[in-house]
Amino acid sequence: MSDTCKFKIDGKEIIAKKGQTILEAAKENGVFIPTLCNFTGVKPKGSCRICSVKINDRFMTSCTTPVAAGMEVESNTEEISDLRKSIIELLFVSGNHFCPSCEKSGNCELQALGYRYQMMVPRFPYSFDKKNVVATGPKLLKDQDRCIKCQRCMKTIKDDEGKRYYAFKNRGRDLEVVMDEEMSKTITDELAKEAMENCPVGSIIYKGVGFSEPIGTRKYDKQPIGSLIETN
Amino acid sequence: MSKKIIATTSLAGCFGCHMSILDIDERILDLVELVEFNKSPIDDIKVFTKQCDIGIIEGGCCNSENIEVLKYFRENCDILISLGECAIMGGLPAMRNGIPIEECLHEAYLDGPTVKLNTQKILPNDSELPMLLNEVYPCHEIVKIDYFLPGCAPRADLIWDALVALITGNEMDLPYEVVKFD
Ligand code: SF4
Ligand code: FES
Numbered sequence: 001m002s003d004t005c006k007f008k009i010d011g012k013e014i015i016a017k018k019g020q021t022i023l024e025a026a027k028e029n030g031v032f033i034p035t036l037c038n039f040t041g042v043k044p045k046g047s048c049r050i051c052s053v054k055i056n057d058r059f060m061t062s063c064t065t066p067v068a069a070g071m072e073v074e075s076n077t078e079e080i081s082d083l084r085k086s087i088i089e090l091l092f093v094s095g096n097h098f099c100p101s102c103e104k105s106g107n108c109e110l111q112a113l114g115y116r117y118q119m120m121v122p123r124f125p126y127s128f129d130k131k132n133v134v135a136t137g138p139k140l141l142k143d144q145d146r147c148i149k150c151q152r153c154m155k156t157i158k159d160d161e162g163k164r165y166y167a168f169k170n171r172g173r174d175l176e177v178v179m180d181e182e183m184s185k186t187i188t189d190e191l192a193k194e195a196m197e198n199c200p201v202g203s204i205i206y207k208g209v210g211f212s213e214p215i216g217t218r219k220y221d222k223q224p225i226g227s228l229i230e231t232n
Numbered sequence: 233m234s235k236k237i238i239a240t241t242s243l244a245g246c247f248g249c250h251m252s253i254l255d256i257d258e259r260i261l262d263l264v265e266l267v268e269f270n271k272s273p274i275d276d277i278k279v280f281t282k283q284c285d286i287g288i289i290e291g292g293c294c295n296s297e298n299i300e301v302l303k304y305f306r307e308n309c310d311i312l313i314s315l316g317e318c319a320i321m322g323g324l325p326a327m328r329n330g331i332p333i334e335e336c337l338h339e340a341y342l343d344g345p346t347v348k349l350n351t352q353k354i355l356p357n358d359s360e361l362p363m364l365l366n367e368v369y370p371c372h373e374i375v376k377i378d379y380f381l382p383g384c385a386p387r388a389d390l391i392w393d394a395l396v397a398l399i400t401g402n403e404m405d406l407p408y409e410v411v412k413f414d
Contacts, residue, residue: 098327099413100317100384111413118411120380121320121372128322128367130330215414224408 005069009053010076014067022062022073023051032226033075034084034113036091036200037150038063048150050087050113054080081117088113089122096131096145097201103210104202106218110148111201112225132176137184139192139207147177147203157195159183165195177203236285236399239309240272243298244325244368245291248385249316250274253288255388266399271308280308286398287312289377292322293369297362306375311398314377315391317384317413319370324384326368333364384414 003018009031016025021044026033037048046061053062054074062075074080091097091110099105131144153166154177165187169178187195196206215221242250250273256263270284271277287309293299306312317323328336337355341347371377381394390410397404 096327096329098317098324101324101327102414105414114413115408115411118406120382120411121314121370121377125373126321126326126370128326128329221412222409 005067007067007069007071007073009073016067018067020067022053022060022065022067025067026062026075027229030230031075032229033062034116034226035063036109036113036148037152039152039156039198042152042155045151048087048148050084052080052083059083084113085117085119086123088117088119089124091148092119093122093124093126094129095148096128098145102146102202103205104146104196104199106213106215106221108202108220109200109225112220115220116224116226134179134181135207136181137179137187137207139187139189140179140184140195141205141207142177142179143203143205144176145203146201148201149175149177150200151177152198152200153177153195153204156198157191159191165191179204235266235268237270237282238267238272238286238288239270239280239284239305240274240288241290241301241305242273243289243291243301243319243371244294245316245318245323247273247290249290249319252316252383252385252388253391256392257388259392263395266396280304284309285311286395288315289313289319289371290315291318292320292325292371293365293374294325295362295364299365299374302371302374311378312371312375313379313381313394314371315381316386317382319377320372320380320382321370322368329367333366337364383412387412 005016005018007014007016009026012031014025014029014031023033023035023038033051033053035051038044038051044063046064049061051062052059055065055071088110092114097110099111102108105111133141133143133145135141154164157165159165163183165183166177166179169176193206195204240250240253254260269275270282271280287305289302289305289312291298293302314320318325322329341350341355342353379394381390383390387410390406393406393410394404
């Protein structure tokens, strides 16, 4: 039995390895599907829904759905693009994203998706909820205004024994991703930088440097997010 | 084609968006061929002297005067454009949202580290002064806004492309680089 199978995304034929998710297969075949909570090397959990596609008229998250031979996937349709845009807009209004004063601006995945989907203004009212900044650690600060609770930091930033630096606190509307204050005192420089890098937005900031890359040279200044995948 | 009439104002903004309008450089000569300016800080016309086609709003609403001016613009302009992050989402002034107004005033006039000269501990209270609002509001939460041009400040090319499209009635085809939130 062959270990590859064929299916279609928006009519384009995709050759996938069996057991791959739709998202992985799309990426290998030069088709961009946006992601936020998904992170290479971490078991996908399908929480942000930005990677939603339509199969048999049902919405599914492409980061968790395995490929099947012959399936017809819709991704880049007007309806799905608008759904994705509405998720981006919801994230913008439920946090406080002051892009002009954010160190991650230009390298932020949420902002880049805002550009890609041409968000000129969110259709929802801004919440302006008061949120905290915790800057007591020596290397890192945590700005809750910007956290989208994707859990990427929780899943990837661990010490030698596998203990996590980040965890959930509170529930429901008060849910926050917080850093363990004791552990943060001894975090290595390397891991601290990785924490900032792995956060899709500017909620985890490595202290001491900021705005070091001039406008025009940052990741998403000239190239839309996903264009590297599409030119592959 | 008769010239379109444009008005502009700066509410709770830093005037950066207006600087960005001027940043269209020599294209300003083409612009005067296409438009005529009415009420605007650029020509210092203080009151509307005729109905305008396009009103360009910089800044959100942080006080009672901003609201009054914004409504005055809505009445006197057929199309309103929110120009820049402050007009669109409150921008940096909206970083005070969520902090009680009393705390803001105390920080600015009494307790802040740079407050040196206010020896009599006065908070501004003259009835001539506009009242601060509880929060800074995006313009479209106060009046209907027709178009939004993001950026802090918006790129001059974005302003130029959008204005020309609007004036000539053509589709806007914005290059990726010009739509930015910073
Ligand atoms: S801090 Fe960043 S990586 Fe962690 S949950 Fe929030 S947005 Fe995700
Ligand atoms: S990337 Fe698939 S649900 Fe978040």
